[in-house]
Amino acid sequence: MGHQPAGCRKHLLFHAAAGGQPARSPTMTGAGHAVYPPAAAPSLHDLLRAGTTPEHRDLECALNLLRAGFRLEDYRRLLVHYHGFYLPFERFLQDSAGRQSTVARFYCGGRRKLSWLEQDLRALGVAVAPYAAYMAEQRFPALFPSEEHILGAIYVIEGSMLGGAVLSKHFRKHLQIEAETGLRFFSGYGPESREKWLETLQFLESRDPGGPLRIHALDGARRMFVLLRQHLVDAPA
Numbered sequence: 001m002g003h004q005p006a007g008c009r010k011h012l013l014f015h016a017a018a019g020g021q022p023a024r025s026p027t028m029t030g031a032g033h034a035v036y037p038p039a040a041a042p043s044l045h046d047l048l049r050a051g052t053t054p055e056h057r058d059l060e061c062a063l064n065l066l067r068a069g070f071r072l073e074d075y076r077r078l079l080v081h082y083h084g085f086y087l088p089f090e091r092f093l094q095d096s097a098g099r100q101s102t103v104a105r106f107y108c109g110g111r112r113k114l115s116w117l118e119q120d121l122r123a124l125g126v127a128v129a130p131y132a133a134y135m136a137e138q139r140f141p142a143l144f145p146s147e148e149h150i151l152g153a154i155y156v157i158e159g160s161m162l163g164g165a166v167l168s169k170h171f172r173k174h175l176q177i178e179a180e181t182g183l184r185f186f187s188g189y190g191p192e193s194r195e196k197w198l199e200t201l202q203f204l205e206s207r208d209p210g211g212p213l214r215i216h217a218l219d220g221a222r223r224m225f226v227l228l229r230q231h232l233v234d235a236p237a
């Protein structure tokens with residue numbers, strides 16, 4: 001087992017993702033040389049998942065949300081930070097959708113999460129504005145300049161709902177909250193989670209640019225992880 005930051009004993013995604021490619025068996029030529037069949041190209045999802053596993057692990061560890069000392073006041077602060085991220089991010093997507101971005105339209109058509117955060121903050125008695133630590137909105141267009149970059153960002157946001165399912169169970173038990181009393185955001189899509197994730201994966205593959213442009217999707221996904229880390233972990237309390 002490699003090095004793990006203090007306080008982070010398990011990486012849930014890391015374990016969920018463990019497995020690896022099955023070995024490819026060679027055929028032998030008459031001259032006795034082993035010939036291996038060509039490896040199938042990874043799907044865009046495989047590429048994004050494998051390419052961001054270290055970022056996911058770092059963020060999961062740095063957030064350390066399953067720690068014993070995580071109290072309701074920490075949860076309130078976390079929601080405020082999420083809100084400070086989602087407000088400008090979803091505005092950016094809304095603007096992009098208005099400028100014919102098919103990828104942003106996919107997200108804006110039934111996947112926005114800002115109102116869930118607002119509902120939770122209201123339920124927990126937190127006033128959200130004015131708040132100094134909002135992610136500067138003008139940073140988004142430069143960081144996500146193409147459809148592929150936005151695709152990578154949306155992969156990260158929709159994927160984070162999978163971790164949310166683990167977290168919502170944990171918070172329900174340890175913080176004694178329900179969807180109506182502050183757990184709406186982490187409840188995510190609820191019983192529709194699987195269907196929504198499958199739709200996201202189908203959408204990813206349908207928008208896969210193939211070839212060298214795929215690197216833009218990976219850059220977009222990695223940038224999203226970096227931004228979330230800056231905003232959720234490194235932001236002032």
Ligand code: HEM
Nearest residue numbers: 012013016049060063065155156159160162163166167228
């Ligand atoms: C803002 C924070 C987070 C982001 C952006 C994020 C992002 C993601 C992404 C993109 C995936 C999809 C991976 C795939 O392609 O299959 C994922 C899955 C997952 N995440 Fe996170 N995650 C976050 C926080 C967490 C935390 C704190 C936990 C731990 C409680 C967690 C646990 C998981 C698990 C268990 C899965 C895999 C679920 C499955 O395969 O069924 N995540 N996350």
